[in-house]
Amino acid sequence: MNPQEILERYRQGERDFSHRDLSGANLSGFNLRGANLTGANLTEANLSWAFLNQTTLTEACLRRADLRNASLNGAALNQAILSGANLSRIDLRLANLQNADLNWAVMQEADLASANLTSAKLDQVNLDRAKLNSANLAGAELMEATLRRANLSNANLDRANLREAHLEEANLREASLRGANLTEANLSGAYLRQANLSEADLHRVVLAGADLSEAILTSADLSRANLSGSYLLKASLQGAHLLRANLQDAYLLRTDLSEANLRGADLQRADLSGAYLSHTSLSEADLTGAYLLESHLIQTTVDGAILTGCCIYNWHPEAVDFSKVQCRYLYTQFNHTEKKPTDRVPQGREFEPGEMSAYYQDDHTGVDLYFTESVNWEVLAFTLVQAAAEDPGLILKVKSYEPVEDNYWVKLSANRTVNSKVLARRIFQLYPEVKQRLLTHRPKILSLLGIALTDLGDSATPPATAEKSPQTTGDRRAYLYQEVVRQIQYILVTQTPDQLVESVQRLLDYLQQEGIGTQDIQRKVISQAVAQRAKRDEAFRDHLLKWSAQSPNPVRSSPVGQALQVAIALFSNPQSPQP
Structure with a gap:
């Protein structure tokens, strides 16, 4: 059957052309919308610019066919053979390509939005700048596929094989890649914000400069991965394997790294501010110049880790053994205006062996x-x-x-x-x-x-007159006063001067709103407690003096600021009158 005969029969209302031999046929520009071409042989056929929306091509053979700019919106191509075909700029939106063979196909700029490609074979396919948003690629074979700058947002790539695939600058926002194989894939500069990569195999993957903010990487294998300069803000890496991974200059702000294995990882200059590192392994990791501002290290293993030059402003180590770390010096403060660490410890020299552990062991x-x-x-x-x-x-x-x-x-x-x-x-x-x-x-x-x-x-005091839950206004005020004093007690012995000014002032303001006087707290609690802490803690005393010299006048003249000034006078001049 020649092409003109097919076209004539189609115009007469015939739609069933299943299992016909149309190999090499020139059907360019033909309108065969809704036709049934099940099992048809279209090997090396020319279907460029053809209009084949809702066409059934199940199990059809389109090997090395030319389908450039063709429209197959909603077409059925499940189990079809399209290996080596040219599908550049093709419209396959909502098409069914389940179990289809697309190996070595050229699909540059193809539109496959919401298409079904589950278990499809796409090895070494060229999908540069293709649209695959919301497409279903679960279990698909994409080994060595090219997907540079492709749009895969919201796509389902669960258990897909993307080994050695090229995904540079691809958009994978909110994509699901659970259990996917991305071994040695290149995702440099890729956009993976809020993507789900839990349990994915990312061994030796390249993610340099990629945006993985809020991504889920729970139990993912990132061993020896290149994540230099990547963004992992608020990402979940709980239980992830990052053995000897390259995280130089990576942004890990408020990232969950609990139970993650970062043994031997390169974290030079990485920003781990606010990161959660509970039961994390940092053994032999290089954290030279890293930022640990307000980070939480809870039973973190740091044996053999390098901490030289880290900024540990307001960090929270709990049950961490620093006796085996390598550290020549640290920075204990951070200048937020100039974005750089300050207050080198120790000044003018380096830590003696074991000295850092003695300073910062909790x-x-x-x-x-x-x-x-x-x-x-x-x-x-x-x-x-x-x-x-x-x-x-x-x-x-x-x-x-x-x-x-x-x-x-x-x-x-x-x-x-x-x-x-x-x-x-x-x-x-x-x-x-x-x-x-x-x-x-x-x-x-x-x-x-x-x-x-x-x-x-x-x-x-018998139970009848014992301290009880606040019922009357007087009882309630006494109760609030005691609770606030208890909170202030803890703040005064744990926070830095600039932090405690804000924290304590909020509590004093709260008491004043409740009609409760705070003069005794300022005079007896804050001033004396801070003075005693400064006498015992040299680092805190230095911070307090620096705070006094650098804080703006409104802060120093606040009620808490005045109390700190009194504290400075107390430890600076023990003979000064008591407040």
């Missing part, structure tokens, strides 16, 4: 507690029992007690190393709760211990 066998009111020893004793019960095997004892002006320091000792900051925070959380329970049940406890309730002073 695991100690001692815990310091700061109280702004006299210590209720019964409450503290039961609080320590409660804290130890939450950590089996832990034994806590009171080592020393020191009244300091109107404040009180209690030093605890533990039978093993503990995270002093975390434990102190937990004790201050438990203290008021235990106090309430003890006041309620104290007579019963003493009775069980065989202690007579005689003249026991203020601490023997």
Whole structure:
């Protein structure tokens, strides 16, 4: 059957041309919309500019056919053979190409939006600048395929084989690549924001300069991957394998790297500000010049890691052993205006072996507690029992007690190393709760211990007059005052001067809005606590003096700012009058 005969029959209403031999036929520009060409032989046929919308080409052979600029919108090409065909700028929107053979096809600038390409064979296909947005490519074979600048946004590429594929500057926003094989693929400059790459194989992949912000890479294998200069803001890399990956100059702000393996990774100058590194392995990783501002290192392994030149402003290490790191110096502050780290430690020299660990180790066998009111020893004793019960095997004892002006320091000792900051925070959380329970049940406890309730002073207040939940306005104000003072206590011993000014001022403003005076807090709590901390902590004292010299006048003249100025006077001149 020659092409003219097909066209004539089509005009007469015939649509069934299935299993016809049309190899080499010139059907360029023909309108065969809705025709049935199931199983037809169209090998090397010329179908350029043909109008074949909704045409059925199931199991048809179009090997090396010319389909340039053809329109096959909604066509059925499932199990069709299109290997080596020219499909440049073809319209295959909503087409069904399930299990189709497109190996070595030329599909530059083709439009395959929302097409079904599940399990299709696309090895070494050329899809440069093609439109594949919302296409279904689940399980497709795209080995060594070329997809430079292709639009794959919202596409489904789950379990697809993209090994050694070229995806430079491709748009994969919100694409799903779960379990996909991208081994040695090139995605440099690709846009993968909010893409799902969980459990994907990205071994030796090139993602230099790629945008992976908010992408999901849970349990993905990125071993020896090149992620230099990439953007991973708020990305999830939980449990990911980044063994010896190149992350130089990468942006990992607020990235979840919990349980990730970064052993031997190159993180030079990487920005890990606000990153979450719980149970993460950074063993032998190179973090030279990295930014760890406000990052959380919780039981992170850093054996053999290089931390020289890191900026650790307001970082939060918990239960981290720094004894085996390599570090010559650190920066403890960051100039946000000039975007550079400041305050080199130590000044004018380098750390001696083991000195960095001594400076910044959070695991100690001692815990310091700061109280702004006299210590209720019964409450503290039961609080320590409660804290130890939450950590089996832990034994806590009171080592020393020191009244300091109107404040009180209690030093605890533990039978093993503990995270002093975390434990102190937990004790201050438990203290008021235990106090309430003890006041309620104290007579019963003493009775069980065989202690007579005689003249026991203020601490023997019966349950009827014991501290209780705030019901009246006066009770509520007293309760709020105590809760705010407790929060301020913790802030004053954990935050830097510029941070605590803002944090404490918000709490004071809250009390004032509730009609509660704050003068005693400013005079007795803030000034004296800060002065005592400055006397014990050389780094904090230096930061406080620098804050005083550089802070704008409105900050220094605020209520908290004035309290800090009084604190500076107290530790600078011990003979100065008390506030």
